[in-house]
Amino acid sequence: KKVVAVSIPAADHGWTAGIVYHAQAAAKEINAAFPNVDVVVKTSPSATAQVSALEDLSAGRKLDALVILPHTSEELTTPVKAVKDAGTFVTVVDRGLNDPSIQDLYLAGDNIAVGRNTAKYMIDKLGGKGNLVVLRGIPTVIDDERIKGFQDAIKGTELKVLDIQYANWNSDDAFKLMQDYLAKYPQIDAVWANDDDMLLGVLEAVKESGRKDIKLALGGNGMKDIVKKVIDGDAMTPVETPYPPAMIKTAIYMTVANLIGQAPIRGNVKLDAPLITQENAQEYYFPDSPF
Amino acid sequence: MTVMTDMAVPRPQRDWNFSWTDVGPFLALVALLMIGFAINPDFLSGTNLANVITRSAFIAIIAVGATFVISSGGLDLSVGSMAAFITGITIMFMNAMAPAWGAMAIPMGMAVAIGVGLLCGLMNGLIVTVGKIEPFIATLGTMGIFRALITYMSDGGTIPIDRTLRDAYRPVYFGTVGGIPYPILISIAVAAVASIALYKMKYGRKCAAVGANEDVARYSGISVISTRTIAYAIQGACVAIAAICYVPRLGAATPTTGVLWELQVITAVVIGGTALRGGKGHIWGTVAGAVILELIANLMVLSDFVSEYLVAGVQGVIIIIAMLIQRFSK
């Protein structure tokens, strides 16, 4: 029996919850479909815990393959290398390791593109000028990359970032922060929250303030509620950038295919972050997913 | 042997001392408002202040409950997770009732919330008192349990309230009476009832006695177990009230709801003048403490001095300075 271990972050906010959901769905489907494959999903609340989980998984049984979505790149590189050295096939999802030679298969969304595509749409829509406020998540690589992609894209335009603060990928904190932004800046043309959980709080705060100056409030990640807004043609949130948690499912399937099928797969797969618009929104809408 | 005549004269110096602890947090509040105004005049605008105070209502309501627990010599780290759990249960219940009962589901859900809150608090209380486990550890354990439950209930995602209930329920957070938002009114009401309970009712005496000296309480025929358990149950009810106000704000429960509220709550209680080792509780000080915390956060955003990376640090510094001033102004 071949063992495929899946190590992912714990479901501590919307997007990671989506990851857990899709990983578990994949495990269930594959375990049912292939009796000689055992997919084991383990979640970890922090990088340290994830390193521990890796050790536990590889100490407890012989792993044929590992699918991992690392909390952080630096901290997980060495431990994943240790697993790899024991002869395990390694699939890395979303956040690349510092040493790319470790990963047999790399499947990722493009965080920089999330920021960049959102920025491009804003530049377009606002005619290249206006006042922006930005809400970022918690200080990690993902957050950093998205912000970087965004800021690089608006460089040279007359879009001005009035303020940028952390709101911990938490809708509550985002609600408060947005209220404060609204109190502080009399004219805000657009808001970007780099995650949809936060966008929910932002929208609530804007709605409550009754302010009319905000033309755009965009998020990212492809949360079903936001995709629904896009489908419904919401004026303030007409587009969405996907960063689909379903990528973990893709990765698991590909890994299993490599393991048992005659379908050797190696290399890098980069998921694009195309804008979700009213036209194509339906393909990104999963009403049953928790995210 | 007659009583000395000067006995009946109230001693001014004592009364003064007493009021200082009481007044401290309010002075800090005023100082903060003035600093805020100096930094950014918008700070004192009606909308901003209303927003901030409304926001502080959750923490204030929960912290009022925590004042009972802490005053009786306990501690509750589970309040944040409990709030999330109650929010989740309430929303699920309302959603289930909505098709049959329509808007009536809202008051029914509120009753369920209070009931669940009381039960959760009772559970905490019993583990601490009957189980004789250090409150810190016991409620750290239940914190994990509540958090796990809400995560499980929501599959890690969100539990949104039914669209049909949303508008009916919205006013509970966003509505006003005479220009004063409901959450402010609710938290004032909670604090008022709590201060009657703590200062004017027998239970308050028992609470303070148990917190100040368990032995004396026991030898006075006061049940330490029931007094402290009731404090936890009150805490549970307060969390439920906060949850009820919270639901309409974002209309959903998520596994991140209420994360770290426990720390804010305890900080509010301590800033308010209640000692963590138990004894006399200061309800209004607690409320002031909650507002102070929210004001500091607001000030951080409204001012332009601080790098986004350093916000948490500056808040820490301000809280420490505020406590230092409070200590040494006496």
Add this chain to the structure above:
Amino acid sequence: MTVMTDMAVPRPQRDWNFSWTDVGPFLALVALLMIGFAINPDFLSGTNLANVITRSAFIAIIAVGATFVISSGGLDLSVGSMAAFITGITIMFMNAMAPAWGAMAIPMGMAVAIGVGLLCGLMNGLIVTVGKIEPFIATLGTMGIFRALITYMSDGGTIPIDRTLRDAYRPVYFGTVGGIPYPILISIAVAAVASIALYKMKYGRKCAAVGANEDVARYSGISVISTRTIAYAIQGACVAIAAICYVPRLGAATPTTGVLWELQVITAVVIGGTALRGGKGHIWGTVAGAVILELIANLMVLSDFVSEYLVAGVQGVIIIIAMLIQRFSK
């Protein structure tokens, strides 16, 4: 009146009680090992146990320091952030020195880490003792400060250690002496030194006295301020030692390093038998407590019973049950 003869016999039952608190955590440890074996025989495999114990070293080392702080009647919530901050500083220092000094940068960095740790601890201690601020609030404040500093230092990203140092540094976590991993040896050494300090040196007596009764300590000529401040400094040094072991494991400092360690540390200390209100500290119990926590987490990974969403809850339940067993087994 002569004294009754049987009074001279020391009550054996008293002395027993004393050892029970000491033995409790170890019994819990054994029980957990047996349960683990029943659930998954791999649990007792050498590799798995070595892994678990090795990784419990961080928490164990920090918790040994926390035993001093808690025993002296304090509390330190800042340890997790402090660990992140020290890790960051150490890596930055090593990276800066690496070009000029090569592998020599590593011991230099370690010295810097210890120095910074002592300073951080000292700061905490002085705020608590000289500033007379409730330890909970004071260290909550410094927790924010350290967290903000590491976020600032890393610009919200990561601070990785220089590639050239990586291999030279690796053995500090991954190396073994006679088959025993370094971190285990280091934590045993730290615990041994600490238990000498706490049980065999004057300072230990002072610590326990200050924690048990400040007034008595003061009247016995013990300086409460310096005793407690030193406890915080020891805590800082322990955090630094843990950070030194931590660097090679993860190779980077990030703003999320050490998040929530403080709760694990305090839990380990309390499970180990030290009371949160201060008094006698139990160093080896603390170490056992840290291992217990890590074993529970390990068991969660190895067993397949528990939904991923509920892991935190089950951990909470196990901790509460463990404490209950410990209480009522007496």
Add this chain to the structure above:
Amino acid sequence: MSTMSSAGRTRIEIAQVHGAAAPAPVLRAIGLGKVYGTVTVLTDISLDILPGEIHAVIGENGAGKSTFMRLLSGYAAPSAGTLEMNGAATAFSKPEQAQKAGIVLVHQEILLADGLSVAENLFLGRELMRHGIVDDRSMLRLAAEKLAELGCFVSPRALVRTISLADRQLVQIARALLDDYRLVIFDEPTAVLTGGEVERLLSIILRLKERGIAILYISHRLDEVQRLADKVTVLRDGKMIGTYPGRNLSQLDMAKLMVGRDLAAMYPERKPKALGEAMLEVRDVSVAGCVHDVSFSARKGEILGFAGMIGAGRTELFEGITGLCPSTGTILLEGRPLVLRGPRAAMDAGIGYLTEDRKGKGLLLNERLAPNLTLAALNRFHPGLMMHRRREQAALSEAVSDYDIRLKSLGVNAGHLSGGNQQKLLLAKILLTQPSVVIIDEPTRGIDIANKAQIYAFIHQLVEEGRTCIVISSEMQELIGICDRILVMRQGRIAGEVTGERMTEHDIALLATTDGTVALDEGGRR
């Protein structure tokens, strides 16, 4: 001293001591004064303390004795006046400094760390060291020795929390005798001790005196003062009344000097009274490890005494009866069996218990008087949910005048009252629960003579109102003085009963000790 004669005059003409050509004083107090906030506690106290001399300081509760001692030993700084050692002015900012200079104070309150062991407490702050580490073995041995000298046989490893109040006091005394000090100050060392321990302590004090050590001795037990003191200094209301040679001063003289007025009878007159039916019946009550199968009954209108040595289990017996600690057995109140689920049930049934540990278990020291007063009777006193502030204040005023609680203002904290007044407050507190049986454990521990007389009068008043009163005391004198009947306990059992003519110290002591040898001769001085 069962009665104080009611001599007519207040003035007592006894020659005061004036600086004779004595050896150089160990410590000299010149015009000491102390003010707390607006309260003046001490004014203008001057004293010479000579080596090899036992100097007693007496005064009513609240006269300022303890405060004075705190000034001498570095626990508080004087607001006025100076201290002189070896002819040079000194000031102690910390107790350690005083200890370095050879002055140590044994506190009136027990100041030990509950959670540490006896030996650890004993050597706290001056541990014995060997090769740089603490030498536990020697400390345990030495602790056992030093305590044995005082007649205390607790295990040095036992936690202080688990030993009795008397043992704690002995540990505290042993602390002061560990090193060689030039001046040892005892602040009511015998308050919680019984006969045997007292004797042993007094002989140790006499030995210290022989070694040329100066002793300051405070006690409300005037017989001890008379036996020990070379000089007696009397304080009243924070002022110095004078210093007198000890030998020439009778106990009656001392009492008069302290009080500054005439004293009524110490023990109320014993009126022949008809006792009612049995009020409290106790059958086969046991408390694990301390009390074994105790049965007795107390009648309406009776004052029943409980005598015994330290550790006889009297406190445990009544804590068991009142549900404060787990017990087995049957208790009948007015013939009805009681199910005691806890202290509340006992109180509601009508059994009130005043603890011997006033400060630790009786009163909230940091709380004001009114909340303290009504704490045990919240339900009775405030029948509804709410407190009646006004009624409470009225009750306080009433209690203050009924029980003659002396205080500077009604708003002080209970901890600021002196011992005697705390005891009266505690009595008032328990009586608010309207008990039909009042159990008073050590009613006059640490209380001055005038207050004692008052408390005795209260006890008599209680039984006259038809209650039953049980008095547990280690002072045989007072049991004999006020009780109708005395039960003597020994090792957790009732050893016997004495009534009428047989109520003598000799007979009680005989019953209280196993082998029947009695070394007490106080009976002769009645």
